Amino acid sequence: MTSEADPAVETFDEYLSAYDRYDARHVVIHASDLETTFGVKIPNERVAEFCRAQSPRFIGFAGVDPHKGMAAIRELEHAVRALGLRGLHLPCFELKLAINDARLYPLYAKCIELDIPVTLHCGFNFSTATEVTYSSPLFLDQVMVHFPELRVHVAPPGWPWVNELIGVAWRHPNVFIGLAAVRAKYLAVAASGYESLLQYGRTILKDRILFGSAHPLVPLATAVDDVQSLYLPHDIKRRWLHDNAMRFLRLAPNTRKE
Template identity: 40%
Template sequence: MSNAQGAIDAWAQLATGRTRELIPEAVRLFEKSGTTALLDKGLSPEETVAEMDKAGINKLMISAWCRPERWVSSNDEVAEYTRAYPGRFVGVAAVDMSRPMAAVHELERAVTELGCKALRVVPWLWKLPPNHRLYYPLYVKCIELDIPFCTQVGHTGPLMPSETGRPVPYLDEVALDFPELRVVAGHIGHPWTDEMIGVAWKHDNVYIDTSAYLPRYYPQALLQYMQSYGQDKVLFGSNFPQLSLSRCMEQVAELELSEEVRNKFLHGNARRVFKL
């Protein structure tokens, strides 16, 4: 594989058309990104694949979303996409953190019955940092199922407190308690990018994905890391539909990465980490 061939987007959601209603905190992100057309317009699996083809994305890792008191998009909805295009979509599970035992059972169902390849929890939705006790049974189950745990790091674009996104101490403590757990930290970690790089360097099983930032705006520290001693630790992500797949891929080309680094960034690292 060369260039963008085989590109895997490690962080994406379904374009359900229900964002304005169910995640009102995220509306301003779509407005700032110029993608408001997808706030109220859902995309079918076929239409989503067309967007992927236009951008040159081979696989889209699409996550379910659960927040306190309601599901935004369920694991079964995600499975409808992965069943329709099993070679193009990879499911990422979500769980209801407020029901710990049910959450563990739902994660196992999502992986063993629906084929999900990871768990994602967005801490600001729950106002709980990832070292909170409610996460720990899920970490054990992730290790048992041999899947990564995906989470958001850095400040929150939505108007919610950002403290839950600090890499240190929260993710650092998780990695110390569960060194076997593969952790993919999405959204780079800005403005604590150096902290996030330090945590990824320190822990063999901690990785960074670049979702929610157009490549033109990747921090210089991250670019230096992913082109040197961190080239096996950084994964491409978009946060689709908040960011355009085509714009992201066009701007990746502008980074002038070496072929080796580009291939690891766009697909090699994701294939290894998620065991695709």
């Protein structure tokens, strides 16, 4: 569902044309505010300007810093109402906050009020400057009990807590699992830790798996080819690559012929 720059793309035009080659209807990109924890910020204004220039393909998600309190809530509302961004991105491990941290709750409530989804990091990370437990899916379960109306996209898909994430998604119909920042081909590899995601992703959770590339971690072509190589019915692949994201983002149905 999300994407950044492909390392194989050498120019801006080539970056854009990569999505043309796959006839991508929409691409989600996001801002990020990590000023408190890492001194880094990708402004919402910059993302909104890019999305306007490349409309209608690109959809922007806001990034705010929960450590800033009410300023973060006001910034989120401005990003949505004034800048036209359509979701919130919260990389909790980079924010050094657990998914169920009380400082995030006002933002979750604001997402419901604004009728926008939120993307959360939910899985392992390799940064020793932060903790892996911030992204535990069991914390997400507590959030969904308190905010059942919240639309949540979690990525990467939970490793090493894949089964826990599946259980949380099974319990909460507004939780969607993104195949971002991981090679989808590993879902079909025995003992990879992802095998159960393939089983549940083609059955009980078939309507709640979302494609993502997380460039530059996985190039776009590689990410698409990995999904296409899985032994899945065509209709399941279409749900993963297109239909589920359209429903999650509440976009108009695609009327193009396949």
